[in-house]
Amino acid sequence: MASVEFQNISKSFGAFVAVPDISFQIADGEFICLLGPSGCGKTTSLRMIAGLETPSSGRVMIGGRDVTYLHPKDRGISMVFQDYALYPHMNIADNIAYPLKVRGEQETKRHARAKEVADVLKIGDLMKRLPSQISGGQQQRTSLARALVYPSEVYLFDEPLSNLDAKLRLEARGFLNHLQRDMGMTAVYVTHDQAEAMALATRIAVMDKGRIVQFAPPIEIYRRPATTFVANFVGNPPMNLVPVEASIGEGALHLRADGLQLAPIALTDAIAKAAKSGRMTLGVRPEHLRIAEPSDRNVVSGDLFANENMGPESLVTLERGDNGRVTARIFTDDEIKVGTSVHLSFDQKHITLFDDTGARIPAADER
Amino acid sequence: MQKKAQNIFVRRTVFAAAATFLGTVFALPLVWFFFAPFNARAELGLAIPSPFTLSNFATVFQxxxxxxxxxxxxxxxxxxxxxxxxxxxxxxxxxxxxxxxxxxxxxxxxxxxxxxxxxxxxxxxxxxxxxxxxxxxxxxxxxxxxxxxxxxxxxxxxxxxxxxxxxxxxxxxxxxxxxxxxxxxxxxxxxxxxxxxxxxxxxxxxxxxxxxxxxxxxxxxxxxxxxxxxxxxxxxxxxxxxxxxxxxxxxxxxxxxxxxxxxxxxxxxxxxxxxxx
CATH class of the missing domain: 1.10.3720.10 (MetI-like)
Incomplete structure (x- = not known):
């Protein structure tokens, strides 16, 4: 296992700049998720660690060694591909044992090792089959077994679960989490699924347009999203963002928007500074909203847009005129009965404020 | 209803006849190709060899x-x-x-x-x-x-x-x-x-x-x-x-x-x- 470091990496494809300039460090034993929408540069970054792309400038270090221009085979890495890339002409045993074959391991030994790994992944009885003769979930585990058969310094995952159906994805995610706890491997995992990132990562790098917007542990990303982009990307459903007019009066912050009734908020230096622009964004997580009376203190009101019963929870969405929707996630066993107009209330300690550039304003209890 | 079924029958018959004719046109040279070599008196016309003989091949091999x-x-x-x-x-x-x-x-x-x-x-x-x-x-x-x-x-x-x-x-x-x-x-x-x-x-x-x-x-x-x-x-x-x-x-x-x-x-x-x- 080893650390990974990006030093001022940039990557362009012709005139298109995929990654303008990123630097980060991954410590030994960390499981890092690169999270972002498609085209944000996360896969390009991963491929630069793998050596499948060469950076336009900057350096890639693995275990303190400069590998920027090394061939993939000399980097001590394993990788799981989104399409699994199983060799269609080799059976499962040969597929899994291929990393050992290219290292000159003799056939009986490498097949024995492949069988060991396959047994752990519960595909040990498929060794004689061809990739086209097994299911998608089994193909995914085969490609995982191939990555694990030989000890690597860094394990790379390129959206390995995105081709699985929902149930198998949950199962595979749980297994990966278990594996990480078991092996303590250094891993870089690319995904656009925030739930995968939250479940697996020790730290998440949220990327947008080739830049890392926030690089922090999952709970930090969830509780204190650095920008409205992160807030809108993480959480299911994501954080409700309400554009508000901000003004200062009687030593407190007043926020106004259609359908919003909010008690004045205590001032801090940061809030006072951000309020000068007159515009802010108010963020509240759906799970912090509850059904309320119109007379409650902190309330957002509107017409009922949707009421989705998910079993343990219900998603109630209201529409505030033309100004967007607010979704509440309400945990109850009972079916929720709401009229045509809905009122949702929340505690002030659960709100997040963003300034007019979309950056989070630190709360009062932070430095 | 009856008329429609009849119509389909006629159309299929005509199609089958046309297909048979075309198939024959293409098949005949092939049939000649496999019969003629075994016929000691083969000509450009199609004929079933009688008797079958390998004498043509014997001459060719020489x-x-x-x-x-x-x-x-x-x-x-x-x-x-x-x-x-x-x-x-x-x-x-x-x-x-x-x-x-x-x-x-x-x-x-x-x-x-x-x-x-x-x-x-x-x-x-x-x-x-x-x-x-x-x-x-x-x-x-x-x-x-x-x-x-x-x-x-x-x-x-x-x-x-x-x-x-x-x-x-x-x-x-x-x-x-x-x-x-x-x-x-x-x-x-x-x-x-x-x-x-x-x-x-x-x-x-x-x-x-x-x-x-x-x-x-x-x-x-x-x-x-x-x-x-x-x-x-x-x-x-x-x-x-x-x-x-x-x-x-x-x-x-x-x-x-x-x-x-x-x-x-x-x-x-x-x-x-x-x-x-």
Whole structure:
């Protein structure tokens, strides 16, 4: 296992700049998720660690060694591909044992090792089959077994679960989490699924347009999203963002928007500074909203847009005129009965404020 | 209702009759092709041999020139196929996988010229080039000219085939620890193989059946391929000796049929590309 470091990496494809300039460090034993929408540069970054792309400038270090221009085979890495890339002409045993074959391991030994790994992944009885003769979930585990058969310094995952159906994805995610706890491997995992990132990562790098917007542990990303982009990307459903007019009066912050009734908020230096622009964004997580009376203190009101019963929870969405929707996630066993107009209330300690550039304003209890 | 059913019946009958007629037109020469060689008095008309005889074949086998010609055809076709197969695979792989600027244009221009090179229009320049190279009257001359003529099309077919194969195959081999060469031979080549087989069969059939190029580039009887030697079964007046011609034609066509059967049995003319995702 080893650390990974990006030093001022940039990557362009012709005139298109995929990654303008990123630097980060991954410590030994960390499981890092690169999270972002498609085209944000996360896969390009991963491929630069793998050596499948060469950076336009900057350096890639693995275990303190400069590998920027090394061939993939000399980097001590394993990788799981989104399409699994199983060799269609080799059976499962040969597929899994291929990393050992290219290292000159003799056939009986490498097949024995492949069988060991396959047994752990519960595909040990498929060794004689061809990739086209097994299911998608089994193909995914085969490609995982191939990555694990030989000890690597860094394990790379390129959206390995995105081709699985929902149930198998949950199962595979749980297994990966278990594996990480078991092996303590250094891993870089690319995904656009925030739930995968939250479940697996020790730290998440949220990327947008080739830049890392926030690089922090999952709970930090969830509780204190650095920008409205992160807030809108993480959480299911994501954080409700309400554009508000901000003004200062009687030593407190007043926020106004259609359908919003909010008690004045205590001032801090940061809030006072951000309020000068007159515009802010108010963020509240759906799970912090509850059904309320119109007379409650902190309330957002509107017409009922949707009421989705998910079993343990219900998603109630209201529409505030033309100004967007607010979704509440309400945990109850009972079916929720709401009229045509809905009122949702929340505690002030659960709100997040963003300034007019979309950056989070630190709360009062932070430095 | 009744009328509609009748209508369909009439239409199907007419269609079946037309199809039968067309099928017969195409089948008759083939039937002749398989009957005539065994008929000691075969003519251009169709006749069931009575009795069946192998005497035509006995006479053909005594014609050493014609027998040597079959071997020559084999040498030239095999040589051409090996050259086209190997060169086209390597070139198509490079054209598909490496970022060469203008690689599309290169392929199309070559493709355009290839129809000229193996065509009769370029026969004079080809003859002059081969003559200047001192290769007139050698197997190598025939092999090289065919390779030059067939390569662009072979490259074009194979490049399309390789383009359709995900790069992640070779990439996964390389991150697994393979050198580019290992990745090519262990992973890419086996996946491309069905495409190579198609190109090889196509090239073999092309060279095997070609008359003009060996006829012009070769001088001595002992190098002529079967496509030229078949004229030794014409009388001096230029009329075909139908019995021997039919027997020799059957022998001449057997290697091609055998190749198709072999390939179909070993590989099955099918493409297996990526796994469904």
């Amino acid at each position: 014609n050493t020139f014609a027998m040597q010609a079959l071997l020559n055809s084999l040498i030239q076709a095999a040589g051409g196929v090996v050259l086209v197969g190997a060169a086209a695979t390597l070139a198509a792989y490079a054209l598909s996988r490496s970022p060469i600027p203008g690689k599309g244009a290169v392929t199309y221009i070559l493709l355009l010229f290839s129809s000229v090179v193996s065509g009769s229009a370029a026969m004079v320049p080809i003859f002059l080039i081969i003559s200047a190279a001192g290769l007139i009257d050698t197997h190598l001359a025939v092999i090289l000219v065919f390779a030059g003529g067939l390569l662009p099309t072979a490259m074009f077919i194979l490049r399309d085939f390789i383009d359709a194969i995900p790069r992640s195959y070779e990439e996964s081999a390389m991150v697994a620890g393979a050198s580019p060469l290992q990745a090519f031979f262990d992973v890419a080549l086996p996946v491309i193989r069905p495409g190579i087989v198609v190109v090889v069969v196509w090239a073999f059939v092309n060279i095997w059946g070609s008359f003009l190029i060996p006829f012009i580039l070769l001088r001595s009887d002992k190098l002529m391929p079967a496509s030229v030697a078949i004229y030794s079964f014409y009388s001096e007046a230029g009329t075909p000796i139908v019995t021997l011609l039919a027997a020799y034609s059957l022998i001449y066509s057997l290697p091609v049929i055998a190749l198709y059967l072999l390939v179909n049995w070993k590989f099955g003319f099918r493409f297996f590309g990526g796994i469904k995702s």
